[in-house]
Amino acid sequence: MELARGHVLVCGGTGCTSSGSAKIIEEFENCLKDKGLENEIKVVQTGCFGLCALGPIVIVYPEGAFYSMVKPEDVSEIVEEHLLKGRIVKRLLYQETVVDEDNVKSLNEVDFYKKQQRIALVNCGVINPESIDEYIAFGGYTALGKVLTEMKPQEVIDEIKESGLRGRGGGGFPTGLKWQFTANSQGDKKYVACNADEGDPGAFMDRSILEGDPHSLIEAMAIAAYAVGADQGYVYIRAEYPIAVNRLRIAIDQAKEYGLLGENIFESGFNFDLDIRLGAGAFVCGEETALMTSIEGHRGEPRPRPPFPAVKGLFGKPTLLNNVETYANITAIINNGAEWFKQIGTEKSKGTKVFAVGGKIKNTGLVEIPMGTTLREIVYEIGGGIPNGKKFKAAQTGGPSGGCIPADLIDTPIDYDSLISIGSMMGSGGLIVMDEDTCMVDIAKFFLEFTVDESCGKCAPCRIGTKRLLEILEKITSGKGTLEDIDKLEELCYSIKNAALCGLGQTAPNPILSTLRYFRDEYIAHVVDKKCPAGVCKALLSYVIDPDKCKGCSLCAKKCPVGAIEGVVKNPFTIDTNKCIKCGVCMESCKFGAISKK
């Protein structure tokens, strides 16, 4: 790597790649060459910066200028003005960073980043994920070196235990304890594995870590292997995440080349190899026993536990399985100590959590917050609030296994236990924000459609039960439900929870139970009044024309695709509700606001 006076960091995360960051990189390279700056300014592709909604994102160092929504045609201006003449292009900056004519704020002072604390994502958007040298320059592999040359395996486990780290894959099991169980198991061969399946709708935390900082996973897995006595590791990742797979592959090759994977690492006598196993993208393969069956080359189906993987895992041998983000905390704990880590977070949930924030919120993207941050801070400070002046209604955490947090609990500090106590769960970190236009029955239906699709079919409670749940929900949203249906729904939820074989089935009813808990009145409105209060469920809507507001312009009648609107010009028009297919076109077209849905 050459010494350069300036670095142009272009986000190569999933979000920015889909908004065209590859083209931006190409433009920078061309323009820099045109100006003869190619040896002075280095273009670096990084992982996600977090503010995906504003992509493609470009940061120029040493000034730290944060350009958002950069278009290919903007690049020549940045090169000419900023990189050649030293004048930051204010027009293209993320406006939150602009103080006045002459001053820009550091990113750390911007609302989106101010309340965040980066441990798992520390290198994401800072280093080139395809360069082991950059990872090392930012302190990479010192934790592994320290562990192998200065610490005994038990000391490593004790440090992780002491830190209070809990699994970030959803369950929140104490990580140090899991390491201890695996270390204590007898076996001629042991394995470590990483769960990078990440199949929740809307979640992209683990993928972003792999895309932005793959070496941190490799380093942590090597540390874990040393601690539990394993010499082989597997990363189980979806084939449908090609960028992540590719960067991880490059990183593994580099680590092998540098002797950071392989034999006798740091001349300690410790050997460790790491391989990738691609998954076909079934949600159930994220469940630990199914994941291991899939790595062994069989169809990914869960089996009953115990035995737990720590006793009998991959190929019948003791196996340690952790989530990507769990591993991404390990090097920081080794480098800074358990005492440091313990100071972050709440009493029983230490450290930070990464969330993929989506739905009805301004700053959709990736955020990492200390445990104990409230939902309000995430939504209104970091997230920038709800667009279009709408009201916050609820947030869903834990995806299809989780539940919703209603508006009156918005000040709940987010940690494992408080979320469980209000009927949701941390999950792996998807956070979907919903505004007043969201129907909670419809949301429950959305998640049930997902679980019905993803149920592996091995056990009846889940295979048949979730289908029954979905049928009842469909009955309710189509206006044919009764009060008894709501009771039946609830009862069935509890029996599936108790009888299903694996976590998928056991948690599938959660979205229904939690919406019933906080929004039961909405269910009742659907079955008793035959109304959808949020105006989402089509079968329960009718479009009507207010005769007092209608000017009789006939525009809506012309636009209606099924000819359901009739009338005489200059007189109020009417909608034939039998013909109307509820497409909403008429309401959008009326210039006088005479049409509404009820």
Added chain:
Amino acid sequence: MKSLAELEQLRNKTLARVNLRKEDDSNIRVVVGMATCGIAAGARPVMKALMDEIEKRNISNCFVTQTGCIGVCRLEPIVEVYIPGSEKITYVKMDAEKAVKIVNETIVNGKVINEYTIGAAENN
């Protein structure tokens, strides 16, 4: 990888190349005036010389940036050196040779080269 020392060596080798991405106030900042007047007066060879010398000596606590017109066009090329905790030093009428001296004297040893400063130039 054989030892922590080897890792440390590797780290030091690359550190100088990524340091400018760290928000670290303890770095020395060298700013070259690069507006039209600066470029016309030969600011680019000065910049180049600074960079080459810093690279040659593998200095990791210093980075070079540019700025627009500093305001005294007749004294261009101008180079400002910001050493944390000290006053800004402004060097004027730079050329490549002087730039190398700045790296060796001011950046490495912390010594001001009085004859190149704006004070000396204004007094002549």
